[in-house]
Amino acid sequence: MTESENLFERAKKVSPGGVHSPVRGFRGVGGTPRFIRSAKGVELLDVDGNRYVDFCMSWGPLIFGHQDPDVREAVEAALGRGWSYGTAEPYSLELAELITGEISWVQKIRFVNSGTEATMAAARVARGATGRSKILKFDGTYHGHADSFLVRAGSGLAEMASPDSAGVPRELAEATIVVPLDDLKSVEEAFSLHGKEIAAVMIEAIPANNGLLLQKDGFNRRVMEIAHKQGALVIYDEVITGFRVGFGGMAEREGLSPDLVCYGKIIGGGFPVGAYGGRADLMDLVAPAGPVYQAGTLSANPVAMSAGLAMLKKLKRENPYSRLEARTTALADRLEEIAHEKGAPIRVQRFASMFWTVMGEVATADGVVRTPTQTPATQKERYARAFHTLLAEGVYLAPSGYEVSFLSTAHQDGDLERLVKGFAKTLA
Numbered sequence: 300m301t302e303s304e305n306l307f308e309r310a311k312k313v314s315p316g317g318v319h320s321p322v323r324g325f326r327g328v329g330g331t332p333r334f335i336r337s338a339k340g341v342e343l344l345d346v347d348g349n350r351y352v353d354f355c356m357s358w359g360p361l362i363f364g365h366q367d368p369d370v371r372e373a374v375e376a377a378l379g380r381g382w383s384y385g386t387a388e389p390y391s392l393e394l395a396e397l398i399t400g401e402i403s404w405v406q407k408i409r410f411v412n413s414g415t416e417a418t419m420a421a422a423r424v425a426r427g428a429t430g431r432s433k434i435l436k437f438d439g440t441y442h443g444h445a446d447s448f449l450v451r452a453g454s455g456l457a458e459m460a461s462p463d464s465a466g467v468p469r470e471l472a473e474a475t476i477v478v479p480l481d482d483l484k485s486v487e488e489a490f491s492l493h494g495k496e497i498a499a500v501m502i503e504a505i506p507a508n509n510g511l512l513l514q515k516d517g518f519n520r521r522v523m524e525i526a527h528k529q530g531a532l533v534i535y536d537e538v539i540t541g542f543r544v545g546f547g548g549m550a551e552r553e554g555l556s557p558d559l560v561c562y563g564k565i566i567g568g569g570f571p572v573g574a575y576g577g578r579a580d581l582m583d584l585v586a587p588a589g590p591v592y593q594a595g596t597l598s599a600n601p602v603a604m605s606a607g608l609a610m611l612k613k614l615k616r617e618n619p620y621s622r623l624e625a626r627t628t629a630l631a632d633r634l635e636e637i638a639h640e641k642g643a644p645i646r647v648q649r650f651a652s653m654f655w656t657v658m659g660e661v662a663t664a665d666g667v668v669r670t671p672t673q674t675p676a677t678q679k680e681r682y683a684r685a686f687h688t689l690l691a692e693g694v695y696l697a698p699s700g701y702e703v704s705f706l707s708t709a710h711q712d713g714d715l716e717r718l719v720k721g722f723a724k725t726l727a
């Protein structure tokens with residue numbers, strides 16, 4: 300028995316499924332999760348002494364890799380000042396000023412502790428602002444695990460029997476309208492049926508929690524126009540895409556100004572941070588300035604704020620985006636080439652520094668997967684096999700065929716080569 304297996308047995312006795320977030324449990328790929336003792340750069344070291352090149356990167360936050368020296372330095376300095384004051388402090392102010400100074404549609408911002416909290420609060424603001432109750436979302440997008448959004452949502456659920464969670468009251472689920480991705484007609488129909496009840500459309504700026512479901516150019520823009528015409532707000536969920544596809548996220552790339560935007564992941568430099576922000580008139584509805592209540596004992600934690608600040612400053616300074624994107628594109632092309640040579644029907648969908656391997660025949664005309672139903676039925680099983688072959692080769696991908704992988708600036712050519720070689724082996 301390996302030490303990971305031993306720890307997993309113990310963990311299952313004291314925590315549901317032995318983990319604290321579902322996809323970590325390896326249900327999607329089978330086998331035992333590796334218990335990680337430490338991580339540095341691109342490398343994970345498990346309790347059995349195995350080393351892996353990490354392409355999961357804590358699910359996105361670590362765009363500079365593990366233990367980035369600038370983040371570490373900021374965190375160590377912050378620790379020396381104490382780690383929770385429960386009152387006003389200058390660190391969140393500096394981070395808020397940096398973000399609002401750089402991103403014009405974020406006029407005001409509130410820090411919370413996770414992406415889930417951010418989307419939950421943004422929806423509350425939208426409801427408070429409009430006096431309407433319904434939220435429109437898309438089938439297969441994930442916005443964290445608040446009740447309103449656990450309706451046809453994302454990878455953790457894609458691996459369960461139902462796309463919805465037990466324990467969400469029907470009355471609440473009914474306040475969420477779900478329409479298919481890549482289908483503007485359905486958006487228009489939903490608005491013509493429920494227009495006056497819809498407080499906001501919640502858009503996952505690039506749906507990246509159920510595979511990387513690339514939408515056609517202009518899709519988000521058109522959804523935004525339809526929503527605004529009916530007096531609904533647009534909430535951009537940029538928890539993954541914010542500071543990843545560009546400093547200003549997807550909205551910046553598309554030239555759009557959403558009413559409200561949600562951040563998480565990168566914004567905390569690897570610490571638990573989320574944020575929601577947007578138009579000043581909307582954000583001023585939040586307590587204590589306004590009537591929409593939202594609070595947090597540990598919100599704007601000074602250590603986490605310092606980590607986030609170091610991360611975002613470094614992103615501004617180094618602007619790694621085009622380089623990351625070029626390397627990801629080259630990597631994805633290379634993987635497709637190898638698959639093509641071996642006659643394997645594999646496509647690597649990519650955007651900026653994210654990529655997702657589609658394993659099987661895709662029935663769409665251009666071969667692009669844009670909705671969860673277009674993902675081949677072979678995905679789960681084939682990905683699971685590839686995942687374990689790669690794991691044995693010392694490469695750690697996200698342990699689910701419905702999750703994306705991430706490149707960081709810490710990945711060197713040799714690390715990518717490791718993935719390419721391992722991938723070729725999975726096809727042998």
Ligand SMILES: *Cc1c(COP(=O)(O)O)cnc(C)c1O
Binds near residue numbers: 442508564573
């Ligand atoms: C990760 C994620 C969330 C949830 O964030 P947590 O910090 O896990 O609560 C919400 N929306 C999107 C798009 C995400 O990728």
